[in-house]
Amino acid sequence: MSTDYLIRLVQMHEDFRLAEIRCLASYYCIKIGIISYSKDSPFLILRILSYPISKFTSPNVAAKALISRSVLSLGIYELWGMAPQLEGVATYAALHADVQTRTNSGIWAKYKEASFRFSVDAYCQKRSPAVQTDIINGFRYLGFKGPIRMQNPDFEFTVFEEWSLSLNPDHLRKLHPDPTSQPPVDEPFPDDHPTPQRDPHTLYFGLLISHSSRHDLIMKHDLKRRPYISTTSMDATLALVSANLAHAGLGRMLYDPFVGTGGFLVAAAEFGARVWGSDIDGRSFRGAGRGKGGSDGKVGKKKGGKEGVWRNFEEYGLGDLFGDCFICDLINTPLRTNDGNGWLDGIICDPPYGVREGLRILGDREPRTDRTPFMIDGVPAHTLPGYVAPKKPYSFERMLDDILAFATDTLVTDGRLAFWMPSANQDDEELAIPKRVELELVECCVQRFHRWSRRLLVYRRRRKEELKAVDVNGSCKDDEKLKELANGKTASDLNPFRRKYFQGFRTGDITPTRTPAL
Template structure:
């Protein structure tokens, strides 16, 4: 198959390959590359694809790719690159008379305009006869200089470590990040996910026209917007409807953003309920039927982990009167009052994830994806910390590191129908009733994350009270 050079953005490096593979699956494109050739420290990856059209489709909605080129050659110097190019002179003939321009891009280094022009002139042996057109050329040729990702070594380098050359096939969709930039959004909350990662998650979820995507912890609805951008029908729910509605009703809340982006026809609805006691209808076997069963194509969410937004579920604290909600106040039963707010109890992170994976196993269609954030303590994390479920296959695990803690974007795909299987493998799982009596349950890295988060930074600051000056802001969700 023909070879192509993918030029990634040097940002969110741990997410790039997972997004590229998701897009290949979405477009049903066979993608081949050498796994050892990829590095987070380098933005270039050589891949094999069936055709130029497949290359265009692969990156047409990519967020963490800059462009993809038809690969012509590489070398550790310009002389070796030219020698490589001269082995395939038949490739040049198709572009003899077309208009063209050259670009010089340097990773880990810089080139002045004069230096770029000098480099471009060294490619005169290609003997292109067409006119140079800097604004709207028929073809664009790109020279990539790679100086490496080590700042200390970069200062000592006068020449690049490697040089790549290719013909531009297509740019990616990175410009859409500015469309959904939080600074331009009319309605925000303290848990609104930044646009770039929201769009990456939509790609990981394979959001596309004709599918339904659901966010069970919808908050201010960032994922509804980005999944709908790619054509999916979206809907969400939350135990607290105040974030959904906003403070000013029709002039605030999620509806404001839906109107701002013109997504009325794709965002179906937002609902208020406790996901652990959800009302979604389902037949007893968990299979598809006209009365219920799996119908979500993707679940995209950021579960609350109690730093900025506390995780809650319906319930009463031990010792309170269980009939308290039915007391009449001014002649109206309490729970029927317009200002009634149901009582809640804390929802521990490991319990949230248990319920989330079980919900996904029951309500996703086979082949549907669950994409969610998992908070972890860096020093305590191991691969065993990722919750598992027998119906769900782990597809990607990408880390965004914040120093002492990180969050991981977990992508899972439903591989089999739910058949009354037990819940996720998590901290509180017991190997057997008999063993559990004498063996404490294993507690994974995300167990009691909120307490670990604050105690970690308390100890660093030498104070028993959380110090906002030394606690990095939790990334928004």
């Protein structure tokens, strides 16, 4: 009989949680089936259908690996019982009945003499110590006789209660306080609001398999403690999630073509990947100093330097996984892209949206017919230290298409591309998700702001045999639209999102959503 597992999720970045679990399962070659999941709930129930026996000795070991590097989960539990809502509420009688159905005395006997701990996790509700004790005592039929140990027990059991935020009595009283006195517990509320809920609508009981590394990872990579950041550094949580979705791991090489201050590189290296990157402006990754340690303006290999991206790797003890950074743009890249053999395991990036300043690439605004280099004191200007190459505006949509073309040429089979793209809410048709026949879109996660949003798109490099079954005609971008954008001269002409941003997204507003607390 297959074992069901309960994952306790964090109630934030809801659109990314399931995608992270699926990508981690794919990374470890674990086949899972999602039994129950909702973005409004912090609980996910899944079943492990298969796993590589050469790596994992049991489903529990596979489950532990699955959760080990999750950033949007708190832990995974072997599900011993659950009581879904019946007429709006769940009862402990139903939970105990389900526990005795899913398990039996033979299973309970394995834990009879071991030290253990019980806890109650109530989502959107508070339980007093007395009530928690009553709940825990209800499981005395399990017959555990080992010592109760609150610190480092052999086994930890948890009772989960899921309450509806909109029906929580305390929450409603805060919304509708009595201005004259404290209302009694049974005082009715206005007719246009639901009756306060007296019982949770779902109950779960599980045996802890493993906690995730979320707390340690978030504390370690908190931007407030990072030595080198900028105003555009990616949030540490989302950077780590992006690295998970890009399958960063031991023995893999990942590249960021818009490296900036190296947030994605640090996140990918945290999971064991060897990383390197590039940027059109070397000052972004060099910092105020001169790179890793040289005074020649290059990112050398000396470990005496304390500036730029290298400083972050030095701080986290990840210097051995940092390859290098260099100056280029994706259109004028010196990297090998045309021999038909992929060599990158992953690409992870957040291309510039062109809002603070228009998107640019290397080149002259007006094509030069004279190829004679510009000279300073008889020396070609481009060979002098501190030379800043000329740049010209470029279309954002063409940039997205170029990212996919670069990934097609450089990714190995099943390699992953993960990048962020912005869009105006309720106007997604203006900036459609880019497609390419060689790349399969496996995840699309949305982070919503007030009037705009951004999406994390994750692609997989298809195998050659898969390409035969793909509809080529329906998988390419609109070339005519790209040609039209290429004729633009200003930053706003070349970037529809930039134009909408400065117009205030007047085509329609969106009401910001509120995320309940953990």
